[in-house]
Amino acid sequence: xxxxxxxxxxxxxxxxxxxxxxxxxxxxxxxxxxxxxxxxxxxxxxxxxxxxxxxxxxxxxxxxxxxxxxxxxxxxxxxxxxxxxxxxxxxxxxxxxxxxxxxxxxxxxxxxxxxxxxxxxxxxxxxxxxxxxxxxxxxxxxxxxxxxxxxxxxxxxxxxxxxxxxxxxxxxxxxxxxxxxxxxxxxxxxxxxxxxxxxxxxxxxxxxxxxxxxxxxxxxxxxxxxxxxxxxxxxxxxxxxxxxxxxxxxxxx
Amino acid sequence: xxxxxxxxxxxxxxxxxxxxxxxxxxxxxxxxxxxxxxxxxxxxxxxxxxxxxxxxxxxxxxxxxxxxxxxxxxxxxxxxxxxxxxxxxxxxxxxxxxxxxxxxxxxxxxxxxxxxxxxxxxxxxxxxxxxxxxxxxxxxxxxxxxxxxxxxxxxxxxxxxxxxxxxxxxxxxxxxxxxxxxxxxxxxxxxxxxxxxxxxxxxxxxxxxxxxxxxxxxxxxxxxxxxxxxxxxxxxxxxxxxxxxxxxxxxxxxxxxxxxxxxxxxxxxxxxxxxxxxxxxxxxxxxxxxxxxxxxxxxxxxxxxxx
Ligand SMILES: Cc1cc2nc3c(=O)[nH]c(=O)nc-3n(C[C@H](O)[C@H](O)[C@H](O)COP(=O)(O)OP(=O)(O)OC[C@H]3O[C@@H](n4cnc5c(N)ncnc54)[C@H](O)[C@@H]3O)c2cc1C
Numbered sequence: 098x099x100x101x102x103x104x105x106x107x108x109x110x111x112x113x114x115x116x117x118x119x120x121x122x123x124x125x126x127x128x129x130x131x132x133x134x135x136x137x138x139x140x141x142x143x144x145x146x147x148x149x150x151x152x153x154x155x156x157x158x159x160x161x162x163x164x165x166x167x168x169x170x171x172x173x174x175x176x177x178x179x180x181x182x183x184x185x186x187x188x189x190x191x192x193x194x195x196x197x198x199x200x201x202x203x204x205x206x207x208x209x210x211x212x213x214x215x216x217x218x219x220x221x222x223x224x225x226x227x228x229x230x231x232x233x234x235x236x237x238x239x240x241x242x243x244x245x246x247x248x249x250x251x252x253x254x255x256x257x258x259x260x261x262x263x264x265x266x267x268x269x270x271x272x273x274x275x276x277x278x279x280x281x282x283x284x285x286x287x288x289x290x291x292x293x294x295x296x297x298x299x300x301x302x303x304x305x306x307x308x309x310x311x312x313x314x315x316x317x318x319x320x321x322x323x324x325x326x327x328x329x330x331x332x333x334x335x336x337x338x339x340x341x342x343x344x345x346x347x348x349x350x
Numbered sequence: 351x352x353x354x355x356x357x358x359x360x361x362x363x364x365x366x367x368x369x370x371x372x373x374x375x376x377x378x379x380x381x382x383x384x385x386x387x388x389x390x391x392x393x394x395x396x397x398x399x400x401x402x403x404x405x406x407x408x409x410x411x412x413x414x415x416x417x418x419x420x421x422x423x424x425x426x427x428x429x430x431x432x433x434x435x436x437x438x439x440x441x442x443x444x445x446x447x448x449x450x451x452x453x454x455x456x457x458x459x460x461x462x463x464x465x466x467x468x469x470x471x472x473x474x475x476x477x478x479x480x481x482x483x484x485x486x487x488x489x490x491x492x493x494x495x496x497x498x499x500x501x502x503x504x505x506x507x508x509x510x511x512x513x514x515x516x517x518x519x520x521x522x523x524x525x526x527x528x529x530x531x532x533x534x535x536x537x538x539x540x541x542x543x544x545x546x547x548x549x550x551x552x553x554x555x556x557x558x559x560x561x562x563x564x565x566x567x568x569x570x571x572x573x574x575x576x577x578x579x580x581x582x583x584x585x586x587x588x589x590x591x592x593x594x595x596x597x598x599x600x601x602x603x604x605x606x607x608x609x610x611x612x613x614x615x616x617x618x619x620x621x622x623x624x625x626x627x628x629x630x631x632x633x634x635x636x637x638x639x640x641x642x643x644x645x646x647x648x649x650x651x652x653x654x655x656x657x
Contacts (some may be wrong), residue, residue: 236417257440260525311455319479328640
């Protein structure tokens with residue numbers, strides 16, 4: 098089984114971003130960048146399947162600027178076999194990303210595509226589902242457990258009411274949730290070795306996909322600031338405040 | 351033009367977000383509600399919301415329709431509509447992006463405000479910024495954060511049209527596990543009591559359930575508490591969990607990491623109980639008590655049980 102796994106370079110999840118005062122977007126100057134956390138879980142799942150003898154090759158793909166080479170190197174250090182960077186400086190919409198991915202799938206012919214369930218910058222949670230639809234492959238989103246059984250997958254998904262365990266035939270698309278596994282930190286020798294692994298760089302324009310954005314971002318605004326209220330002195334005071342709030346909620350309904 | 355609303359449900363229950371979706375869609379056009387999946391006809395009987403002019407019913411083989419079978423049904427219906435709207439739920443998030451890709455449309459998801467039929471606001475960066483978008487797509491495919499909308503009331507009975515059943519998908523469900531506990535739906539509850547890793551054990555976390563019951567609220571949890579096994583996954587509030595907007599949110603032993611705030615900063619009132627006065631949740635709380643939850647929680651349960 099061959100696995101294609103995706104990795105996006107995003108503002109690190111621990112960074113609290115600021116909206117530019119002119120409303121044109123988010124200020125990313127000097128922000129620490131790293132691999133989207135959900136993608137780390139996808140890469141870990143792919144590498145673990147290879148180590149368990151379930152996968153023959155793990156190819157990691159990133160779409161983004163030259164600097165996205167970093168996240169590919171991270172995935173290679175974690176154990177992926179080779180990397181592909183589709184280079185573009187444009188901020189592509191998820192539909193364009195999914196269409197580029199579909200082209201790569203046609204070339205690479207993987208049996209399984211693993212992606213993070215969402216990226217922590219645009220929080221879209223689109224690409225895996227879009228890719229499955231474009232390829233007409235079955236999908237399992239929000240995966241918290243994954244096993245391979247012959248030509249089928251068994252996936253446990255985190256859904257609104259609890260958990261749903263499903264079986265789907267390969268080839269398939271799976272998107273990873275955070276409880277899927279614990280991603281490894283690559284040891285230094287692996288980091289050194291990653292630089293020797295093959296990494297192909299392709300221009301986004303060479304795939305013949307319409308990359309023009311469909312949506313217009315009119316402006317980006319910050320959330321309403323919340324003011325800190327008083328620190329109460331006793332449980333009795335807390336109970337009294339809560340009683341008052343509960344009474345006004347009951348008054349509304 | 352008409353608007354197609356995808357009713358949200360799971361395991362034979364209409365979810366409270368369906369009534370809120372109807373409110374979100376109000377004013378966009380003639381509203382049709384699609385109820386799809388196993389038991390759809392029975393669910394449709396409870397879905398005559400005011401403002402809906404027609405209910406479409408498609409029975410199906412799965413209690414929670416699989417993305418591929420539901421997508422196929424929606425692709426067939428799409429030509430009649432200007433908008434297709436679903437909740438940002440595990441059902442809506444699973445099917446909507448693929449539907450949009452199939453139709454060559456760029457979807458807009460997690461919408462918190464519909465400014466005009468083609469202008470929408472959605473959060474990015476865990477709610478630390480809001481994108482104001484306009485779209486010139488001929489069809490708008492949306493998911494909506496239903497917690498920010500009020501539920502539409504039930505109205506007079508409207509015509510129900512039965513469609514062809516959903517075709518079976520390629521995905522088969524082996525097990526569906528509903529988390530135990532008899533609490534109100536988290537995303538629509540007026541009161542949410544959330545706990546963090548500080549509870550320290552499953553047994554101690556159970557006290558939070560007692561407090562929620564005493565207050566008539568739902569229980570939420572941080573990712574750390576879910577990872578530790580104190581709470582089921584569907585109680586997680588945050589960027590990767592549920593989005594709640596209750597009248598009253600009480601965070602107990604919850605630090606208020608930005609990924610957690612992402613899920614509850616829409617609450618009208620935020621209350622924090624924490625040993626650390628510098629905890630980020632205390633900094634955004636309308637009022638807070640600094641102290642040990644081990645001592646405070648039993649006192650709260652006692653106070654509100656009596657009431
Ligand atoms: C990509 C990504 C997505 C994430 N998504 C989510 C999400 O959806 N939801 C979410 O919640 N988190 C999410 N997280 C995790 C998040 O960053 C935090 O790690 C998590 O919210 C912390 O949980 P906590 O508040 O229980 O624990 P901690 O941050 O460890 O805080 C514990 C708090 O308890 C207090 N405390 C300790 N003892 C007591 C006591 N005896 N009495 C009272 N208070 C006490 C402490 O002062 C502290 O404030 C995500 C992280 C990542 C990287």
